[in-house]
Amino acid sequence: MAKLLTKRSPVRARPGALMTIKVISFDLDGTIVDFNYNKAFWDEAIPHLYSKRHKISLEEAKKIVFDDYKKLKQPDDARWYTPSFWFQRFDIGSFEDVAKDLAHHVRLYHDVIPSLKTLSRKFKLVVISNSLKEFVELKLEAEGIGRYFSKYYSVLDMFGGFKSPVVYKAILKDLGVGAKAVIHVGDDAEFDYFAARKAGLHAFLLNRGDGPEFLDTNATNRKVPPGNIIRNLNDLKKRVENL
Numbered sequence: 562m563a564k565l566l567t568k569r570s571p572v573r574a575r576p577g578a579l580m581t582i583k584v585i586s587f588d589l590d591g592t593i594v595d596f597n598y599n600k601a602f603w604d605e606a607i608p609h610l611y612s613k614r615h616k617i618s619l620e621e622a623k624k625i626v627f628d629d630y631k632k633l634k635q636p637d638d639a640r641w642y643t644p645s646f647w648f649q650r651f652d653i654g655s656f657e658d659v660a661k662d663l664a665h666h667v668r669l670y671h672d673v674i675p676s677l678k679t680l681s682r683k684f685k686l687v688v689i690s691n692s693l694k695e696f697v698e699l700k701l702e703a704e705g706i707g708r709y710f711s712k713y714y715s716v717l718d719m720f721g722g723f724k725s726p727v728v729y730k731a732i733l734k735d736l737g738v739g740a741k742a743v744i745h746v747g748d749d750a751e752f753d754y755f756a757a758r759k760a761g762l763h764a765f766l767l768n769r770g771d772g773p774e775f776l777d778t779n780a781t782n783r784k785v786p787p788g789n790i791i792r793n794l795n796d797l798k799k800r801v802e803n804l
Contacts, residue, residue, distance in 0.1 A: 582763070582801055583738050585680055588747025589690035592767050592794075593673055594700050601666040602644075602659070603630075610653040626651070639722050643693065660695055667703040670769065676794035677709040688713040689732060689745065691723045691752060712736075724752040729760035744801060746791070754785055765800060766790045 587593055604623075612622035629650070633641060640646040644656035680686060686709055690697050694715040701707035714732055716724050733740055740761030747753025748767045757764040766785045769792070791800060 581741060582684060582744055583742040584685045584687060584736055584744070585797075585801075586687045586689045586732075586743060586745045586762075588745075588749065588753050588767075589688055589692055589697060589700060591748035591769065592746060592753075593669065593688070593706070594703065595668045595670060597668045598663060598666040598696075598700065601663050606659055606663060607647060607651065607653070610659070611651050614651070614653050637722070639717060642691065642717060657695060660699060664699055664702070667700050669703055669706065670794070672794045673706065674704065676797065677706060679798065681709045685736075686710045687732075687736070689716065689724065689729075689747075690714070691716050694718045724756050726756055726760040729757055729762060733760070733762075744797075746794070746797060750783075750785055754789070755783060764789065765797065767794075768792055 590596065590599060604627075608619060608623040608626045611617075611626055612619045615622070617625075630641075635641065644660070648654060648656045677686065688697065688701065688710055690713065692700075692715060694717075697713050697715050698707075701710065701713060707713075712735075714735075716722065716728055720728050720731075722728075729745070730740075733743065736743070741763070744763040744765065745753060745757040746765050746767055747757075748769060750766055754764045754766045766789060768790050791797060
């Protein structure tokens with residue numbers, strides 16, 4: 562689902578390569594927010610609820626829950642990423658209130674607000690995330706960062722799956738821009754780099770080094786060129802200028 566958050570009028574950029582870029586899109590987890598919230602939700606809250614519901618120790622509950630996570634994980638199965646699937650499977654109620662109660666676990670990376678402030682003066686900013694709509698909205702409320710983005714796209718809600726060239730092309734159509742007018746930034750090699758590049762977008766892979774299975778630059782035997790890897794969002798403007 563795409564949602565209009567605020568209306569911002571980009572300021573005209575100075576002449577040069579910067580003028581060809583109109584939109585910068587960001588992944589969310591591992592790019593804008595760290596993994597603290599996800600860990601609190603998936604690794605702590607769900608086992609805790611399972612422990613209470615089935616009257617077993619937290620240690621036992623974690624073993625059962627984590628074993629189920631591993632057993633059912635399939636690369637193309639969107640259910641694995643859907644809280645309602647797990648809450649129903651474990652018979653632990655509904656996830657919405659739990660998700661909201663954990664909002665204090667959302668943490669932004671230190672470079673996010675300064676970078677968004679600067680970039681939003683020149684470009685339209687959007688979020689493209691594989692996360693569920695409820696999670697995207699909750700995380701964009703952190704420190705009011707939603708005001709910097711004109712739209713967000715929950716790929717799981719819109720397409721029932723994950724980022725792909727088809728998804729990126731559909732988003733380009735919704736934004737009303739060509740592929741070469743957009744830069745996408747994210748921390749997943751397959752979803753944020755290769756899929757975006759295949760759709761014709763400029764793309765940078767963000768290497769913060771803190772993901773659970775970080776930086777698979779050899780996905781399907783493909784490598785991300787070092788020049789297309791950035792270490793933080795402060796690097797982004799320099800890379801844009803060099804396009």
